[in-house]
Amino acid sequence: xxxxxxxIFRKDLLIELRTKDSLNAMLFFGIVxxxxxxxxxxxxxxxxxxxxxxxLWTAFAFAGTLGLNRMFAAEKExxxxxxxxxxxxxxxxxxxxxxxxAAVFMMIAEAVIFVFSLVFFNLTVWKEIPYLALVFSIxxxxxxxxxxxxxxxxVNTRMREVLLPxxxxxxxxxxxxxxxxxxxxILNGSDYQSLRLPITIMxxxxxxxxxxSYLLFEYVLED
Amino acid sequence: xxPGERSGFDRLWWGFLxxxxxxxxxxxxxxxxxxxxxxxxQRIFYFHVPAAMTGLTALAxxxxxxxxxxxxxxxxxxxxxxxxxxxxxxxxxxxxVTGPIWAKPVWLVWxxxxxxxxxxxxxxxxxxxxxLVRNYTADPDRRALMSAVFGxxxxxxAPIVWFSIRWWRDIHPSPMLETGGLSPAMRPALWTCxxxxxxxxxxxxxxxxxxxxxxQEIEWIERRLxxxx
Numbered sequence: 001x002x003x004x005x006x007x008i009f010r011k012d013l014l015i016e017l018r019t020k021d022s023l024n025a026m027l028f029f030g031i032v033x034x035x036x037x038x039x040x041x042x043x044x045x046x047x048x049x050x051x052x053x054x055x056l057w058t059a060f061a062f063a064g065t066l067g068l069n070r071m072f073a074a075e076k077e078x079x080x081x082x083x084x085x086x087x088x089x090x091x092x093x094x095x096x097x098x099x100x101x102a103a104v105f106m107m108i109a110e111a112v113i114f115v116f117s118l119v120f121f122n123l124t125v126w127k128e129i130p131y132l133a134l135v136f137s138i139x140x141x142x143x144x145x146x147x148x149x150x151x152x153x154x155v156n157t158r159m160r161e162v163l164l165p166x167x168x169x170x171x172x173x174x175x176x177x178x179x180x181x182x183x184x185x186i187l188n189g190s191d192y193q194s195l196r197l198p199i200t201i202m203x204x205x206x207x208x209x210x211x212x213s214y215l216l217f218e219y220v221l222e223d
Numbered sequence: 224x225x226p227g228e229r230s231g232f233d234r235l236w237w238g239f240l241x242x243x244x245x246x247x248x249x250x251x252x253x254x255x256x257x258x259x260x261x262x263x264x265q266r267i268f269y270f271h272v273p274a275a276m277t278g279l280t281a282l283a284x285x286x287x288x289x290x291x292x293x294x295x296x297x298x299x300x301x302x303x304x305x306x307x308x309x310x311x312x313x314x315x316x317x318x319x320v321t322g323p324i325w326a327k328p329v330w331l332v333w334x335x336x337x338x339x340x341x342x343x344x345x346x347x348x349x350x351x352x353x354x355l356v357r358n359y360t361a362d363p364d365r366r367a368l369m370s371a372v373f374g375x376x377x378x379x380x381a382p383i384v385w386f387s388i389r390w391w392r393d394i395h396p397s398p399m400l401e402t403g404g405l406s407p408a409m410r411p412a413l414w415t416c417x418x419x420x421x422x423x424x425x426x427x428x429x430x431x432x433x434x435x436x437x438x439q440e441i442e443w444i445e446r447r448l449x450x451x452x
Contacts, residue, residue, distance in 0.1 A: 146376065153369045157359040166355055167373060170348040171380050174387040201387050212379060216372045219293060222365060 008097025022070040030063035030113035053183035064106040068147040072155040091218035099148040139179035142206035149213035152220040178202045247419035255412035267325045273420040274317040281311030289374035301367035306431035315347045338389040349377040
């Protein structure tokens with residue numbers, strides 16, 4: 001099973017690393033969001049530190065949606081869906097491979113957007129990095145766990161790219177709320193004990209939606 | 224019976240609906256005692272709360288119908304899921320409209336981001352998203368599949384949304400906070416209204432269901448005409 005997931009994952013990663021189509025768009029869009037928020041929150045520029053976690057996750061979610069949109073669109077445009085469907089493997093395995101690929105793209109984008117945000121918001125982090133990495137990873141896994149399924153749903157509709165954020169953001173709200181909360185606990189230097197609750201909720205969400213999507217995926221994968 | 228036609232049961236139910244609605248109006252506006260601090264304003268409660276309860280019932284029906292559709296692949300279940308979702312959104316909209324009307328004079332604001340309000344709004348958004356998925360999928364079979372999947376996701380998501388919002392937002396004091404229990408004198412009116420809303424829900428869902436069946440029949444006839452041409 002691991003080998004099969006790896007094959008799907010590696011395929012998506014290779015395509016992306018060779019074309020860099022979505023990754024470029026994700027990175028640039030994330031940075032654009034940071035800049036826009038900087039102007040939108042001009043009135044509270046001095047307190048922008050406290051808004052940083054929210055701004056960061058907005059940028060992550062927008063960038064992530066761009067990436068998720070392309071997960072199945074490319075397959076569809078190039079007529080590769082049939083190839084995927086013909087593979088003698090469980091559809092859930094295709095889901096897991098795709099989901100991991102989406103999570104890796106999103107994490108790469110997050111890392112770059114985060115570095116930019118350090119500059120824009122004058123943040124200094126050093127020993128917080130492992131904690132942030134943990135929160136970003138769980139948040140990203142949860143977001144892509146449900147995002148990959150919904151991306152496959154939206155690619156089947158007439159509006160495709162337009163529909164995904166409309167259905168994904170309300171669904172992924174628990175992840176976003178808790179990710180923002182956890183990030184703000186870390187960046188504001190309050191005690192790490194209180195990290196336990198948001199991380200637990202995010203993990204529960206990820207497991208529930210990972211399992212649910214794994215089971216439901218066979219219904220949404222159509223040529 | 225042709226789809227869209229009213230059966231004897233429907234006529235009987237229609238009469239039952241009129242009676243229960245009249246009873247609900249009487250109970251809410253005349254029988255129920257006036258509330259001590261809010262006065263007559265509080266009477267919106269008899270519409271606000273039953274609408275919320277009925278909305279949630281509709282969403283549960285949508286969830287079960289979505290599961291059944293995936294298991295049986297029968298369009299009957301898809302029709303039921305659609306009808307329940309549309310009517311659920313109508314009732315949730317009613318909740319979100321009557322809420323602020325009640326809130327403005329009592330809390331002095333239209334809206335606060337308290338847990339219950341926020342999660343009701345998100346729930347409403349989830350099911351509007353469900354209707355969007357349906358709207359934007361042209362092929363009927365595909366539409367049924369995609370919306371069943373999203374219906375299940377939305378219903379599973381609802382309690383998680385509720386908990387995550389409650390855990391984080393409860394820290395802030397909010398002007399709402401419900402009064403302890405409901406006074407026993409107000410209970411009959413509440414339950415009469417609840418019955419009236421449930422009767423209305425069943426009536427509406429039957430109408431909507433038959434409408435959808437009629438629509439399907441038209442589509443089928445059109446396809447057959449196209450084929451014979």
